Amino acid sequence: MNVANPxxxxxxxGRRIGGVLMEMKNITLRFGGVNAITNISFDIRDGEIRAIIGPNGAGKSSMLNVISGFYVPQEGEVWFKGYKRGPMKPYQVARLGIARTFQNIALFDGMSVLDNIMTGRLTMMKSxxxxxxxxxxxxxxxxxENREKVEKIIDFLEIQNIRKTxxxxxxxxxxxxxxxxxxxAAEPKLLLLDEPMAGMNVEEKEDMSRFILDVNDEFGTTIALIEHDMGVVMDLSDRVVVMDYGKKIGDGTPDEVRNNQDVIDAYLGVSHD
Amino acid sequence: MFYREAGDFKTSYVEDSQTFPIRFDRWRYYAVVILAVAVVPFFINDYWANAVFVPFLIYAIAAIGLNILTGYCGQVSLGTGGFMAVGAYACYKLMTAFPDVSILIHVLLAGGITAGVGVLFGLPSLRIKGFYLAVATLAAQFFLVWLFNKVPWFYNYSASGQISAPERSVLGVAVTGASATASAKYLFCLAILFVLAWLARNLTRGTVGRKWMAIRDMDIAAEIIGVNPLTTKLSAFAVSSFFVGVAGALFFSVYLGAVEVGEAFGIQKSFLILFMIIIGGLGSIFGSFAGAAFLVLLPVLLKNVLVGQLGWATDLAAHVELMIVGALIVVFLIAEPHGMAQLWRLAKEKLRLWPFPH
Known part of the structure; x- marks a missing residue:
């Protein structure tokens, strides 16, 4: 298996992973004088599950925010589907086919489950x-028509009984x-998941892992996820980017990353003698 | 016992998303419509029309309008009175400039003009939220009232500075002016309210409504799923102002007949309509009706009971009314922020299981 093959x-x-879907080139993001992300490059292949991991404050969520258009990096380029992406508002990024979830849930509390999921299809509704x-x-x-599509997703995620809650x-x-x-519901090409399993018990984590694998398998959706549970990350993902203090310290298959000395140092600490 | 969804099966998504999914609700709705159209006009007299029915219908239109903006899209507005004034003056200018055109067209055009003005004053909402936006719309309120007082063109250079509605008719029946009958005024307002309420219901249950509610509930998440905050907020301002403008035009032409802008469309009108939707229920069409009915009926009821039955002085009764409304606002904000509509919904949920709650 040669993961570097373009x-x-x-x-x-036995899953077939395609060419490059999204590429981040030399991204640098600053807040005032603080470098949240320093000169990071990596790519996401079509159809793969790509994990971004790292200790707290490593800049993972900032990276996701750059991809989804909340932050515009000071330096670097974002390429999607072979085109360089100019500075875009988040709603324009959504229309490109990039959807995401949030670390702290960002649902519309005043609306029913069905209406919430229907909002995912807003970009397809033209009337x-x-x-x-x-x-x-x-x-x-x-x-x-859109309700039918949404009902399929409701079936898929087994939430029929709470439809109107x-x-x-x-x-x-x-x-x-x-x-x-x-x-x-937005039928995204690229799905960004920011800590999809944070605060869940083992059973819920297993459910969520199964859904993530099924989504990737059945819809062919490319997934980039941030997660702290190492067991989950190593099991789910095809390739892993490791960040620490805004820098990339490792990139490769789970096995490669696990044996990378920089990664081990970042997670376990290293003695300064 | 009759209020059941069991056995009332829906076999298509269209049926499932209808306004009244429970059969009993549907029948009740038809009954109310028949009562309003076929019974009330034959019994209505001038007192009932002017004290209760016509103001209720007009305030209901304004309340639906404000509810779209504040209840559905989450943008607080204190400029309702000013926007009603825009509708009223637009209607007046149109009525006097084109006397041969039907008043219905004038009223709708007045709504359209108000929508444009509303979008203009809605532009700050892209930058500011909450209290600050409320203050910005407050500025619209005072500016618009000042403008209509200051520029004589708006009141056709009349000596009194007032505008008064000449006689105009729809389909040959006078609905404005001195000779309009109570039932004609009532039916004209009812028809407009009926159509506008139906349009509002359609807008709020579809894509547009979901966009508004998404912005209201969490604007960051709304943006991430592809909602353009600019067009969404401005569309809410436009639709809301259209409703409020139509209400203002009717308030002037059909209800009052003659208007002095500061008196009829002052800041107290903005607050009155805001109170209607708070008491009635934010984010609910039914709540707009309930709130309008409540705040129109309450003074009439209190006046009849306190002054008519108990013999209190009129000013004392008016002050008691203010205290009651104020207390109710506080109670509703603390105990039931979703207003009478939510109480109604809870009652229906209980009723659905009654008398066997398990």
Missing amino acids: EGYTTPD GLLGQAIWWGGAQREET PVGRLPYGLKKRVELARAL
Whole structure:
């Protein structure tokens, strides 16, 4: 298995990974005088599960925010689907086919689960203000078509019974799942997951891991995730980027990263003598 | 017992997303519509029309408008009175400039003009939120009232500075001016309210409504799923101002007939309509109706009971009314921020299981 092959590679479990989908080139992000990210480059291949790990404050979430357009890096280039991406607002990035979830759940508490997931399809719904106001023909047909797609995702994530419940009333684990559903409803090319398993018990983690693998397998969605649970990361991901203090200290398959001396030092500490 | 969803199966998504999914609710809705259209007009007299029905219908339109902006899109506005004034003056200018055109067209155009003004004053919402936006809309309120007082062109250079509605008709029936009958005024307002409420319901249940609510609940997350905050907020301002402008036009032309801007569309009007949606229920069309009905009926009721039955002085009764409304606002904000609409919803949930709650 040659993961450096530009044409793609085949994983040990037989999944075919394609060429480069997204490439970060020499990204540097500063807040005032603080360098959150220093000169980091890595790529994400079509169809792979790519993990970004690192100790607290390493700049992982900042990296995700750069990809999703919240932060504009001072230096460096973001390439997506073979094109260089100019400075974009987050809603424009969403229309490119990049969806994400948040570390602390960012759902719309006042709306039902169904409405929350339907918001994921907003970018595909084209009917105008007047058409919607009259609710006849196009607008209603569009609503029904998108509802069908959303119902498939509801089935997929096994949340049929809470369809009409207001999101504010749900427990934490289910909220995480609804947030994943909302991101999936957009049928993204690239799905960004910011700590999808934070604060979950073992059973919920297993469920979530299964969903992530299924999403990758059935929809062919490329996934980039940040996670602290090393067991999960090493099991799920095809390749791992390791960050520490805003710098990249390792990049490769889980096995390579595990045996990388810099990574071991960053996680276990190193004596300064 | 009759209020059940069990056995009322939905076999398509269209059926599932209808406004009244429970059969009993649907029948009740039809009954109310029939009552309003086919029964009330035959019994209505001038007192009931002017004291209760016409103001209720007009305030309901304004409350739906403000609810779209504040309740659904989360942008607090204290400029409702000013926007109603825009509707009223636009309607007046149109009525006097084109006397042959139907008043219905004028009212709708007045709404359109108000929508434009609303978008203009909605622009600051892209930068500022919450209290600060409320203050910015407050500036709109005072500026607009000042403008209509200051520039004589708006009131056609009349000596009194007032505007008064000439007689205009729809389909040959006078709805404004001295000779308009109570039932004509009532039916005209009812028809407009009916159509606008239906449009509002459609907007709030579809994509546009979800965008508004997404911005209201969490604007960062809304942006990440592809909602453009600029167009979404401005569309809420436009639609809301359209409703408020239509309400202002009707308030002037059909209800009052003659208007002095500071008196009819002052800051107290903005607060009155804001109180309507707080008591009625933020983010609910039904709540807009409930709040408007409550705040229109309460003074009439108190006046009849306190002055008519108990013989209190009129000013004392008016002060008691202010105290009651104030207390209710506080109680609702603390105990039930979603207003009467939420109480209604809870009652329905209980009723659904009654009398066997398990």
